[in-house]
Amino acid sequence: MRMSVLASGSSGNSTYVETEKGSLLIDVGLTCKRIEEGLGQIGTSLKNIDGILITHEHSDHIKGLKVIAKRYDIPIFANDQTWQQLDRKNIEVPSEQKFHFNPLETKEIVGMDVQSFHVSHDAIDPQFYTFMKDGKKLSVITDTGYVSDQMKGIIKESDCFIFESNHDVDMLRMGRYPWVTKQRILSDVGHVSNEDAAHAMKDVITDKTKRIYLSHLSLDNNIKELAKMSVEQILSQYDIDTDNEIQLHHTDKNTPTEIYTI
Incomplete structure (x- = not known):
């Protein structure tokens, strides 16, 4: 892949x-x-x-x-x-x-086993996907207010994650958004913060995991460097080495990431 x-x-x-x-x-x-x-x-x-x-x-x-x-x-x-x-x-x-x-189905598409799974977001029936081929696994999980045990079970042992790291909680609380919007983002059907993303990551990272893309960053309530630093700090508390074992990568609203072979 x-x-x-x-x-x-x-x-x-x-x-x-x-x-x-x-x-x-x-x-x-x-x-x-x-x-x-x-x-x-x-x-x-x-x-x-x-x-x-x-x-x-x-x-x-x-x-x-x-x-x-x-x-x-x-x-x-x-x-x-x-x-x-x-x-x-x-x-x-x-x-x-x-x-x-539909959610929790698996289909074979272009040679991959693609599995869908529920997330917790304020859409009608939001779902994301894992992709599996030749023993390799990619999981995409954004637009969720929290990462449930069921989600973790499905995405665990991925070689690569595209993982939501939407906002810094302090930036959001001090920012320009109306309070109702802030409540929505912070809710269980909103978006995962940098810190909550890192705590979820530590439960699904295994020896297979080589790369994590921090994604769906808020333009107003996050900064790439802050997101990376926040995730690194929390993962280091669990002895997860983001210098040598796992690479954390930024994503961008305008520029594609380089093609990566999983």
Whole structure:
């Protein structure tokens, strides 16, 4: 498996995963033009995408879906309730491109076993995914207010994680957001903080784990360097070596990460 986080953050999210049999996108939360530009930066194109996995109906995960579905004959996967919400939002997808992928199902797609799992977020039925091939495992988990034992059981022993590290709690509390928005982010259906992410990571990191991408960082309530430092400090308390054994990587709202082979 090879992967790149094309974009990650409050303004838009999309991740690329490929095998020798094909390639997938997890979410298309950018315009079609920006998705195409991001794919171009890693040497590919929407013409080469074999499937799109949708996690939930929030705009920072589906912004480009309507245009992409119209322009490209790409299979699109989402669960039943998310499809209903997309229909209500007038996200028109031809019926022959619609595929149903419900929580806790596993499907073989482009040579990978892809498993979906619930997260705790204020969408209708949000889900994320793990990807398994040849004994290797990638887990993508963002947009969750907390990481449950069930989630941990599913993502544990991954070689690589794309893991939410949304906000610094003090920056959020002191920031410009209305109090109701702050309560929403801090709630069990909001987003995971740097500190809570690190405490969840220590329960799922194993000797297999080599790389973690800190993702979905808030533009207003986090800083890349702060997120990395906060996670490193907590993991070091559990004797998890982020200097030599596990690499922590930033993600960006505009620039794709380099292609990484898992």
